Amino acid sequence: MAWIVEDRLKTYQPTRSEPYLTAKIKDEISQKYFPRYPNKRAALLPLFHLIMHEYGYIAPQAIDEAAEFLQLTPSQVQDAVTFYEEFRLEKTGRYVVNVCRSISCELCGHQQVLEKMREIFGIEPGETTADDKITLLEVECLGACEQAPCALVNEDLHGHIKPAEFCSQLQQLPAAPGHSTTDVR
Amino acid sequence: MAYAGPVLLKRIPDDPAQRKLYRYADYIATGGYASLKKVLAMQPEDVIKLVVDSGLRGRGGAGFPCGTKWTFLPKDLFPRYLAVNFDESEPGTFKDRYLIDHDPHILLEGIAIAAFANKISTSYIYIRGEYHHEAKLLEAALAEAYEHGIFGQKHPGTDIVGHCYVHRGAGAYICGEETGLLESLEGKRGWPRIKPPFPAVAGAFAKPTIINNVETLACLPAIVEHGAAWFKAMGTPSSSGPKLFGVSGHVNKPGVFEEELGIKMSTLIEKYAGGVKGGKYRAAIPGGVSMGVLGTDQYDAELDFDIGRKYNVLGLGTAGVIVMNDKTDLVGMLRNIVRFFAHESCGQCTPCREGTAWMHKILNRIVDGFGQPHDFDMLAELCLTMGAMPGTTICGLADGANWAVKTFLQKFPEDFKSRLKSRQVQGVAVSGAGVA
Ligand SMILES: Cc1cc2nc3c(=O)[nH]c(=O)nc-3n(C[C@H](O)[C@H](O)[C@H](O)COP(=O)(O)O)c2cc1C
Ligand code: SF4
Ligand code: FES
Numbered sequence: 314m315a316w317i318v319e320d321r322l323k324t325y326q327p328t329r330s331e332p333y334l335t336a337k338i339k340d341e342i343s344q345k346y347f348p349r350y351p352n353k354r355a356a357l358l359p360l361f362h363l364i365m366h367e368y369g370y371i372a373p374q375a376i377d378e379a380a381e382f383l384q385l386t387p388s389q390v391q392d393a394v395t396f397y398e399e400f401r402l403e404k405t406g407r408y409v410v411n412v413c414r415s416i417s418c419e420l421c422g423h424q425q426v427l428e429k430m431r432e433i434f435g436i437e438p439g440e441t442t443a444d445d446k447i448t449l450l451e452v453e454c455l456g457a458c459e460q461a462p463c464a465l466v467n468e469d470l471h472g473h474i475k476p477a478e479f480c481s482q483l484q485q486l487p488a489a490p491g492h493s494t495t496d497v498r
Numbered sequence: 499m500a501y502a503g504p505v506l507l508k509r510i511p512d513d514p515a516q517r518k519l520y521r522y523a524d525y526i527a528t529g530g531y532a533s534l535k536k537v538l539a540m541q542p543e544d545v546i547k548l549v550v551d552s553g554l555r556g557r558g559g560a561g562f563p564c565g566t567k568w569t570f571l572p573k574d575l576f577p578r579y580l581a582v583n584f585d586e587s588e589p590g591t592f593k594d595r596y597l598i599d600h601d602p603h604i605l606l607e608g609i610a611i612a613a614f615a616n617k618i619s620t621s622y623i624y625i626r627g628e629y630h631h632e633a634k635l636l637e638a639a640l641a642e643a644y645e646h647g648i649f650g651q652k653h654p655g656t657d658i659v660g661h662c663y664v665h666r667g668a669g670a671y672i673c674g675e676e677t678g679l680l681e682s683l684e685g686k687r688g689w690p691r692i693k694p695p696f697p698a699v700a701g702a703f704a705k706p707t708i709i710n711n712v713e714t715l716a717c718l719p720a721i722v723e724h725g726a727a728w729f730k731a732m733g734t735p736s737s738s739g740p741k742l743f744g745v746s747g748h749v750n751k752p753g754v755f756e757e758e759l760g761i762k763m764s765t766l767i768e769k770y771a772g773g774v775k776g777g778k779y780r781a782a783i784p785g786g787v788s789m790g791v792l793g794t795d796q797y798d799a800e801l802d803f804d805i806g807r808k809y810n811v812l813g814l815g816t817a818g819v820i821v822m823n824d825k826t827d828l829v830g831m832l833r834n835i836v837r838f839f840a841h842e843s844c845g846q847c848t849p850c851r852e853g854t855a856w857m858h859k860i861l862n863r864i865v866d867g868f869g870q871p872h873d874f875d876m877l878a879e880l881c882l883t884m885g886a887m888p889g890t891t892i893c894g895l896a897d898g899a900n901w902a903v904k905t906f907l908q909k910f911p912e913d914f915k916s917r918l919k920s921r922q923v924q925g926v927a928v929s930g931a932g933v934a
C-alpha cells in the first residue's frame with residue numbers, strides 16, 4: 314500500500330559494525346549500474362534489489378549506508394524504499410509465498426489455496442510459521458492469470474496450483490534457517 | 499481484414515510442448531534482425547513515416563497512435579530516452595510476459611528500430627519486479643545482442659551510441675503509468691507527474707523521452723518487413739494490425755492468442771479459449787480491470803480500440819479478457835477489483851486515495867450483508883468525483899476504478915440492489931455496521 318507509511322519511529326534501531334553494503338554489492342553497482350544512468354540516484358532500485366537478494370529484507374542501517382553511497386539523504390532513500398512492496402523492512406521466513414488474490418485468481422480458486430495453507434501450516438496472510446520457514450502473503454496480479462491460481466515462491470512462479478500438492482511441495486523444501494532466493498523445486 | 503496467421507507469435511506454436519525459447523541464433527535463423535538491417539539503411543524520418551502510415555496504436559492501454567507520439571519529440575533536444583513499459587500489472591494482463599518468455603529478441607529488435615528512428619541513445623526496459631524469470635531472459639538476450647552489435651554501436655550517420663538496459667521495478671502497479679514509471683526509473687517513489695510538461699519534452703532525467711509498451715515495439719519488425727499497407731490491411735480502419743489477447747477466468751483453455759483487431763469476443767472465447775467453463779457466459783472484462791465490464795448481451799462485442807463508445811466501457815485497454823460465468827458473484831468480483839485500486843492508489847490525489855478506499859468499504863459491507871439502501875447511489879456518486887477525466891486526479895488510475903464500478907452498477911444493477919434489499923427485509927441493516 315503505497316501511501317500508508319508504517320510506523321517506523323522506533324527509538325532503538327539495531328546496528329552492526331559489519332556493513333550491509335558489502336564490497337561486492339558496491340562493486341556491482343559501481344561497475345554495472347552507475348554507467349547505465351546519468352546520475353547515481355537512479356541506481357537506487359537496483360541497489361535495493363541486491364540488498365533484498367542478499368539479506369531477504371532491508372535493515373534500517375542499510376538505508377543509511379545506501380544514502381551515503383548514492384549521495385542522497387537517508388530520508389530520500391527511506392521515501393523511495395517504503396513505496397515499494399517488494400522491499401520489505403521486516404524479516405520474513407526463508408520462503409515467502411506470495412499468493413495472487415486478484416480477479417482471475419479469485420475466479421479460479423485462490424481461496425482454496427489460502428485455506429489449505431491455513432490447514433497445513435496454521436498461518437494466515439501476513440504470518441510466518443513458528444520455525445521461520447514460510448511467510449504467507451497475498452499479492453495483486455502476478456501477470457500469470459492464464460495459470461490461475463498462482464503464487465510466487467521467492468523468485469519462482471508456481472501456476473495452476475493444486476492446493477494440497479502445492480503445500481506438500483512447500484513442506485519438502487529444506488527448512489534450514491536464513492533466507493534463500495533460489496528455489497528448490 | 500487480411501489477417502493470415504500469427505505475426506507477433508510466429509515463433510510460438512499453439513502446442514505448449516513445441517514451444518521453446520528463441521535465442522539469438524534461432525532468431526536470426528527465422529529472419530530476425532533483417533528488419534533492423536533494412537532500417538539502418540533508411541533515413542530516420544522515413545522510418546517514423548512508415549510507422550505513422552501503418553496506423554499502429556499503442557498496445558499498453560491507451561491506444562495512442564505510436565508514430566504520432568514519436569513526432570512530439572522536440573527537434574534539437576538531446577540526449578533522448580526510450581522507456582519500454584514492461585510493468586504489466588493490470589489484473590488480467592499477461593501478454594507481454596508470454597511473448598518475452600519465448601521470443602525476447604523480437605522486443606530488442608523493436609527497441610533498436612525505435613531508437614534509430616528517434617535518435618535515442620539509451621533505452622530502459624522497465625520490467626515489473628515480480629518478473630524475475632523474464633528479467634533474466636532479457637539480460638541474457640541483451641548480452642547476445644550487445645555481442646552481435648545490435649546495441650553499443652553508433653546509429654549510422656550520427657554520433658549517438660544506442661544502449662539498452664533492464665531496469666526492474668519492485669511491486670507497484672502505478673509504476674506502469676508512464677510518468678510514475680519515469681519517477682521510478684529515476685530512483686524515486688513512483689508518483690505520477692502532473693502534465694505538462696509531457697514526457698516527449700521533459701521525461702526521464704528531464705530529457706525528451708518516448709514511452710512505449712512491449713507489444714507496441716514488438717510490432718515494428720513486421721511493419722518494416724511487410725510495409726505499412728500490409729499492417730493497415732489487418733484489423734479495422736481505426737485499429738490496424740494484429741493484437742495479442744489474453745483470456746483468463748472461467749474458460750477451459752486460458753492463454754494468450756493472436757488475432758486481428760475487431761475480432762468478436764465470442765470467437766475469441768469459443769475458438770481459442772475453449773469456451774466458457776463451469777456455466778454459461780454472464781459477464782467479461784474486455785481489457786484489464788480498468789476498462790469496466792461487458793454485459794451479458796455484449797458477448798459478441800468486437801474488440802478494437804473503438805470498443806469504448808460502442809459498448810459503454812472505457813476502452814480496449816490491454817486486451818486482457820476476463821470471463822465470468824453465470825454462477826459468479828459479480829458483487830464480490832467488483833469488490834476484488836476495487837480492493838485492487840484502493841491498494842494500488844499512490845495516494846497523491848485525495849479523490850483517488852479516499853474514493854477508492856470508500857468504494858472498498860461500501861462494497862465490503864454489501865458483500866458481508868450489511869449494505870444500506872443508499873449504498874448504490876453513493877457508489878455511483880463517488881464515480882462522478884474521481885478521475886483524470888472529471889479532472890480531479892493526476893493520472894488514470896482513478897478513472898479505471900470509476901469505470902469498473904459504474905459499468906458494473908449500470909449493467910448488473912439487480913445484483914447489487916437485491917443484496918441491499920434482502921437485508922432490509924430481515925431488518926439487519928445497521929448504520930455503520932460491517933464497515934471494514
Ligand atoms: C494506472 C495505469 C497503469 C498503467 N500500466 C501500464 C502497464 O503496466 N504497461 C503498459 O504498457 N502501459 C501501462 N499504462 C499505460 C501507460 O501510461 C502508457 O500509456 C503506455 O505505456 C504507452 O505505451 P503505448 O503507447 O505503446 O501503449 C498504464 C496507465 C495507467 C494510467
Ligand atoms: S489518480 Fe490515484 S494513482 Fe494516480 S496520481 Fe492520483 S492518487 Fe496517484
Ligand atoms: S489475477 Fe492472479 S495472476 Fe493475474
